[in-house]
Amino acid sequence: MKRSRLFYLFTLLPLCLLPILTSCVDEEEYADTPEGNFEALWRIMDEHYCFFEYKQQTLGVDWQEVYQRYRKQFNNTMTESQEFEVLANMLSELRDGHVNLYSSFDIARNWSWHEDFPQNFSDSLYRRYMGTDYRIASALSYRILDDNIGYIYCGSFNNGMGEGNLDDVLSYLAPCNGLIIDVRNNGGGQLTNAEQLAARFTNQERLVGYIQHKRGKGHNDFSSMEEQRLKPSKGIRWQKKVVVLTNRSVFSAANEFVKYMKCSPNVTTVGDQTGGGAGMPFFSSLPNGWSVRFSACPMYDRNKQCTEFGITPDHWVSLTDEDFANGRDTIIEYARALMQSGK
């Protein structure tokens, strides 16, 4: 190659590469001050939270108005505790159990979705019904009640369940006339665990809901709704009646479990409305290192209705004081009566 061509190659090639040096892919960095942390938190939520439109419709939340109202409460002379408190107050405007701020000394949360309602679950009654000789398999505690109704308590979907565990549990309960699955006070966990349990109660693939995700920073930048389909388990599947017990503390993955189960035949839900939590949460962090959790991926029922504020039961039943005094769990007894009546 002639020297002139060589000259051009080694002059032009670096020039072509110059855009690399000037094209920095970077993100605005906020100051690690109370004002900077406020700006960072407000912006993280503004760009990533998935329920703004829903919260505006249901609660009248205007995130821009929230900015204006809270901005003036911050100044760089605030203590860490004061800063945390005001940031927590701002997040609580959303009334979302999946929205939390984590510091080394506290976790900001809004639990009004269950704190504002009767608990409808008693640990004392639970221990009275379970006794001391109940069985434990993975995340499930179970026994056969004295009227030959099977009873499973699942308090969390945090831990996985082995397929073998589920086969053994359902085999043990197979002679029962019906099955109660109690998920009261189940605050959620892994969606895959909720799906795994629900898959034991359907013989065919079912449409159980829809899921979306954000595609951009705008409040309405969403993907299309994609179907959530529940496939039947290849292990033992329950064929008789099932009653699922719920209360206001049924949240997140447990809320999804109830959503899945309501799509299966032979399943009835009894108790109180669930707590909701239909937004799969993501995390981010602030300049001072505090973590923020927020709803990022909205999920809907099979009718494309948002279940963020809960799923209503088929039968509304609450614990009564009289029954409590007599050592009876009103909700369990109602479920047993339902199954005995054949309804």
Place this chain on the structure above:
Amino acid sequence: MNKKLVFLWLLMMPFLSASAQTDSLSRFQSNMIAIGPTNILDTYLSAEKYHGIDVRYVNHCSRPTHWKNISQTVIHQGELSFVNNRADNNDEIGGMYNFQYHLRYNWWLCDRKLRLEAGAGIDVNLGFLYNTRNNNNPAQARAAVNLAPSVAASYRSHIKSMPFVVRYEAMAPLVGVMFSPNYGQSYYEIFNEGNYDHNIVPTTIGCTPSLRQLLCFDFKPTRKWSRTWLRVGYFGDYQQAKVNNLKMHQYSHLFIIGITKML
């Protein structure tokens, strides 16, 4: 007779030495350790930038091909990075394997002391970034294949009786494909539910403006080391991507030290 033999031997010397010096530029394999500071941003995991240390093992090999004036360069890299946020209360851990294969045309100048190379190759990256505190979005997978133009220049000389080679290489991905979740899409939705949403992304230098450059000094510290040279230098690796409304960068400035075998 002895004087004639000596004279003949002296006449041959330039050709013999030229042959040995040509090898020091055209055929070598270098194994290096690289260490230095790194700056990582991945907005899928956090809006914050994380700073820390980047440690790598690099294998760098160059040799001629059977085509005239065409050489091939093969690079393998294994990388680990350990980074913290500004407040020093949260960590991320990153890892990456990089493979590069380049074919370059060679120009020999200045009495074959200066070698200039220009060409292109493929650049493959497989890796991950893990945030130790996040849930549902705790990690980001890295997978990319690129067509990358590259240049190199090497110059050999000596300081007193110590031969050395100064070498500079640079490559930048031009076009390729990479994996990326969409802006707020969970890995659960991609892999459990099988919902694809622009997750295999065609890329250009516009959305992945990145550069890798190596400046090294190979020298033979002692005559006892016949084909073994010592290498020290600087390795700058500036990887960036802006796809699916997500931003990532990793800027590493690394000191390298290694052994180069002239083949």
